[in-house]
Amino acid sequence: MSGVQAAGAPIEDRRQLVEWMAAGAKPDKADWRIGTEHEKFGFRLDGLGPVPYAGDNGIRAMLEGLRRFGWQPVLEGENIIALEMDGASISLEPGGQFELSGAPLETIHQTCGEVNTHLEQVQTVARELGLGFIGLGFAPTWKREDVPVMPKGRYDIMRAYMPKKGSLGLDMMLRTSTVQVNLDFASEADMAAKMRVALALQPVATALFANSPFTEGRPNGFQSYRAHIWSDTDPDRTGLLPFVFEDGFGFERYVDWALDVPMYFVYRDGRYIDVSGQSFRAFLDGKLPALPGEKPHLGDWSAHLTTLFPEARVKRYIEMRGADGGPWKRLCALPALWVGLVYCDESLAACLDLIRDWTAEEREALRAAVPRQGLRAPFRGGTVLDIARRMVEIADQGLRRRAAGNGMGGDETMFLQVLKKTVETGQSPADELLAAYEGRWHGDITRLFAEYAY
Template identity: 60%
Template sequence: MADAKVDAPPLRLEDLAGYLAAGCRPRSEFKVGAEHEKFGFRQATLRPIPYEGSDGVEALLKGLMRFGWKGDYEARDGGETLIALSRNGASISLEPGGQFELSGAPLATMHDICCETSQHLNETRAIADELGIGFLGLGFSPIWRVDEVPVMPKGRYKIMRDYMPEVGTRGLDMMFRTCTVQANLDFASEADMVKKFRVSLALQPVATALFANSPFTEGKPNGWLSARGAVWTDVDADRTGLLEFVFEDGFGFETYARYALDVPMYFAMRNGRYVDLAGRSFRRFMAGELAELPGERAGMKDWGDHLTTLFPEVRLKTYLEMRGADSGPQSSLCALPALWTGVLYDDAALEAAWDLCKAWTMQDKLQLRVDAARQGLNAVVAGRTLQDVAKDMTAISREGLKRRNRLNGGMLDETVFLNPLLEVAESGVTPAERLLELYHGPWQGDVNRVFNLAY
């Protein structure tokens, strides 16, 4: 994974595809990783938290180190800056606006994931209470303007912040005002990856609707149920959206590598520092032709870093990332990995899920991505309401989890984590619509009341 000098052989397309293919593993070794982000705020003022200060993000990170988390630092002028924590395969990191993220370790069961999530939230609350900090699980900031959100001192975020306005209108919103919950899942072979990619990409709008939880912007309703989902429709067309080629014949690791190769770069990491390469060609980097890095070719570490700068609805690395859901209450943080595990880790469930969407045209899929964010489960695809599709999808996932039969100490299987989604699918009412009912009812138009729902 070392950087390559210009006299070293250049990376080839098959090397890049091989990096992705190295993720293939026996089904017996399949794990699930869960990630979630949340908005931190000062309880006394409801304002976002700056990095600096005795009650800032840095103080929160340092406080968590009493629980055995180790600091990860980034070199900066005059020293090093604490920008993340790690422990036992998990990490805590900062999104550009200070959104606090847990990237969980790869774990075997939903029971393990929910224990990990609960431990993280308990530890975080313990330190946050001392600092007067609260955390809110929503997909989009309900009251803050972009210019009110502090910028975290991480080199890649400055590069992105400068580049985003050149390629889309909502990039800064994405960086500073959104939070998500994600799930990472394994594949056994290229064919297994292809089937899982197609199913999860087509059905990602179902997750967007089930988890829709961002109806407010700057203190009032915004016309969307998932404002986070709406933001992603105009961030950077080169690296976001629905990847149509995934559904074409011949799709595989090499196809995705070719796509990623043609996405403009953000950066390369050298000596612990980010080198600004925004808009540069990875192909030219492979050939050793970048003026910013004379005498160097891209190495495999650079390729791995570059893959993290792609943001499609489902992202391929050495595993598949499900990226279509708003953050929400604690129950939803376990529900998302449960939903996708039930669908993707059982062969019969995977086939049944493909039957739900295989007849959808590309136009159906493209339109559904927007309609799910705006209308939630009231959206219609191929003559069916998204609520009906969601009922089928959650039922398929439930059966898949039942067949997995992973039990906890109380002899409960993983289907218990789907209960919040089964309720949403059955009622047709998304979390965002529940919030709007409160806004127009008991809250009497006061969006600040949403902070009473903090973790």
């Protein structure tokens, strides 16, 4: 499987892991890129149920249909489990959520064009198969047991391990969708600054993009049920990483944390070996019980990092992970927000100033309150909406300073319009869905699929 198979010489010590991560730094801003990822739920137009992998109109048929546009298949055994083309990929989450992992691009105009092209291709194939796709943070009608599991070996291991660590891990795997953006850093110090901003402000981004107010056909009392799920998935690998805010934080501290997060698997010779709960640190010493005497390769380390799920995480870039999946326009708004906040020196400084005196207790309180209360969650005598307004303002200023045009007189601030409306009205996507459910839909949740499908 691409990106997992071990390769190269064995890793001999921890320093190699630190150097590998540090090598991702791009000192020249001209080399910084934007990688947008989004997941979406497929559903059958006839009956609105989830889509299995097999069958004439299943997920495999979707992948096969997309090959006409030039996508190349990635196989696991005899199953197509992903597609690749020009630095981008289409992959499957455990419950069949369709994910576009976009190529690293220079501007949000480009990344939004990529998203639009992808959704048009998906629409073309889906119509032929009698399928639809919708962007939400949580599957609004399906029970956990109704969701088919995709044929990927790593997911079998995760499904067995998740219930040992939290009660909602399987819901995370099978019934959630997200949108995230991957961004570069110039140096270790720049990485540390961006991670502090990313983690402190991630709950506010969650509130801005909150879009999962339904469970099994009814309101669930949450703005972002997806965010709530992460609070009871696996405490070893999730959360706001308090150590990031400590003096001296850098690549070494992140590597030390990652070394002690229990592993899921090791990939060897076309198969996944279950090492769930075992230590990468022991692997580094050649003492992994499942592979005695064997040491890891950089491919093993890279794969292990993909199994860590904090609100923002470091690989050779930083991933902003706090937003629910959502409508078409918000797929472009998420990268616009974070690029505006952290790709401009003045904006990054403004964000650091905004969060400078926030305590660890306040950050955790925000994370705990936002899933249910969203923009109305209290903070320092005001609400999260007050912080969200300031965030959107800072992002707007940062994008204006970037001055990345579209060749027709527009800059990247156009992609913030949907967020400007949110902070002006105080209404999140979840609020809009609930108002429709209680109003024009008259409690008929099936109307959601008709009105909000891509």
